[in-house]
Amino acid sequence: MTLQVIQKLKLDQLELEAEKKPQFRDKWMQKEAKVRGTVKRILKCDVTRSNPLEPLLLPAADCLLSFLCLQVASKDEDSFYCVLKNISSLLKPGGYLVTGGVLGGLEVGFDLAPAWDPGDYRAIIIKHLYYKERQAAEQRVKEFHQSPKGQNGIRFQYHKLPGAFNPKDYLETYYGAESGLLISDGYLQFILKNLYKTFTSAGDIKGDILVDIGSGASIYTFLSACESFTEIIATDYTDRNRQELKLWLNKEPEAFDWSAVVKLACELEGDRDKWTEKEAKVRETVKRVLKCDVTRNNPLEPLMLPAADCLLTCLCLQAACKNEDAVYSALKNMSSLLKPGGYLVMGGVLGSTFYTVGHKTFGNTPLHKDLLEKAISEAGFEILELVTQNHTYPVPITLSDYYGHYFILARKQSNTS
Numbered sequence: 001m002t003l004q005v006i007q008k009l010k011l012d013q014l015e016l017e018a019e020k021k022p023q024f025r026d027k028w029m030q031k032e033a034k035v036r037g038t039v040k041r042i043l044k045c046d047v048t049r050s051n052p053l054e055p056l057l058l059p060a061a062d063c064l065l066s067f068l069c070l071q072v073a074s075k076d077e078d079s080f081y082c083v084l085k086n087i088s089s090l091l092k093p094g095g096y097l098v099t100g101g102v103l104g105g106l107e108v109g110f111d112l113a114p115a116w117d118p119g120d121y122r123a124i125i126i127k128h129l130y131y132k133e134r135q136a137a138e139q140r141v142k143e144f145h146q147s148p149k150g151q152n153g154i155r156f157q158y159h160k161l162p163g164a165f166n167p168k169d170y171l172e173t174y175y176g177a178e179s180g181l182l183i184s185d186g187y188l189q190f191i192l193k194n195l196y197k198t199f200t201s202a203g204d205i206k207g208d209i210l211v212d213i214g215s216g217a218s219i220y221t222f223l224s225a226c227e228s229f230t231e232i233i234a235t236d237y238t239d240r241n242r243q244e245l246k247l248w249l250n251k252e253p254e255a256f257d258w259s260a261v262v263k264l265a266c267e268l269e270g271d272r273d274k275w276t277e278k279e280a281k282v283r284e285t286v287k288r289v290l291k292c293d294v295t296r297n298n299p300l301e302p303l304m305l306p307a308a309d310c311l312l313t314c315l316c317l318q319a320a321c322k323n324e325d326a327v328y329s330a331l332k333n334m335s336s337l338l339k340p341g342g343y344l345v346m347g348g349v350l351g352s353t354f355y356t357v358g359h360k361t362f363g364n365t366p367l368h369k370d371l372l373e374k375a376i377s378e379a380g381f382e383i384l385e386l387v388t389q390n391h392t393y394p395v396p397i398t399l400s401d402y403y404g405h406y407f408i409l410a411r412k413q414s415n416t417s
């Protein structure tokens with residue numbers, strides 16, 4: 001950097017101290033014009049490539065600036081080393097690198113779960129840490145959730161982006177036939193197999209009413225249950241999810257196409273070709289789609305329904321509960337909808353602290369096997385079956401950070417109200 005450039009930087013810094021020097025403050029328009037006059041090109045750049053400006057080959061620069069970019073662009077520490085080497089290839093020997101940003105391995109994400117207390121919108125995304133040391137990362141997540149705000153040196157910020165959950169994006173990202181994450185990572189096959197076993201083959205769990213809690217706009221949870229229950233009641237917190245679900249139930253043309261998933265379930269049941277009959281059976285059995293909030297004592301308030309024979313819930317509690325205590329309460333609240341001796345069937349992912357839908361990131365309370373066991377038992381259930389598996393496909397950190405799947409079958413004890 002030449003002396004001239006350094007002097008210029010000092011001058012700019014003085015201008016930033018504008019409060020004390022009003023004569024500089026007034027020059028802001030010239031400053032804007034100067035920036036516009038000096039920034040001559042905006043180029044595509046990818047710091048993970050050996051030549052970040054590929055296919056261009058520019059003359060080597062005198063100076064590189066990079067602010068708040070490298071931490072986002074590097075997926076782990078090794079790639080951070082590579083990124084620095086790559087950007088260095090753009091610079092003259094003896095040239096300068098000027099870089100700035102924030103310190104720390106945690107990145108703060110945004111929670112949007114609708115039922116969370118405003119003012120407690122928080123979630124963390126473990127990034128660098130997660131790739132290398134899963135256990136340490138999980139510990140940090142636990143500490144974070146148990147700690148009062150701002151302790152443990154963990155920074156976080158609040159963001160509230162109401163109404164951001166887009167059901168179509170959710171379904172496409174997680175259940176899309178070509179690239180849905182929950183299909184490619186083995187979740188759906190795992191859950192469908194266990195639901196099939198529970199409802200139609202070995203388990204033989206049947207009855208009149210089954211309530212699915214936090215159905216979202218998904219129908220895969222009904223595919224085996226519809227063979228064993230007279231009525232399925234679907235529920236969800238958000239209007240948009242319930243509307244999207246109704247599109248499918250009413251066979252509207254703009255509804256999500258679940259046929260690939262329905263065929264998979266039929267294949268498990270022995271006849272893939274029966275998928276149209278299966279869709280018809282689901283539509284006939286799901287008789288109501290109700291508003292539900294698991295944070296309320298009666299999640300279906302103001303309705304009081306006859307107690308159900310079975311409760312089913314997949315991928316809901318982690319999203320609906322703001323911390324571990326809320327998981328304990330939600331299970332008790334849900335249990336109030338169930339007959340003594342009735343069944344609770346639960347499935348989902350383990351350890352997820354967030355998931356992404358479209359461009360929005362939603363916070364989760366990470367569920368682990370020990371937490372699930374304790375909370376389900378404390379809510380008055382006897383656990384009959386608990387199966388977990390690691391996922392079979394690396395989950396892109398841009399979408400979520402879970403490490404496995406679980407399935408649980410439990411029975412409400414007869415002496416529980």
Ligand SMILES: C[S@@+](CC[C@H](N)C(=O)[O-])C[C@H]1O[C@@H](n2cnc3c(N)ncnc32)[C@H](O)[C@@H]1O
Nearest residue numbers: 115214215216218237293294314315316319320
């Ligand atoms: C990740 S989605 C899962 C949807 C569906 N069960 C599935 O397996 O695809 C989480 C769902 O929980 C619902 N949810 C969030 N807060 C809730 C609450 N307080 N009570 C009930 N459901 C809630 C959301 O609206 C959303 O549909």
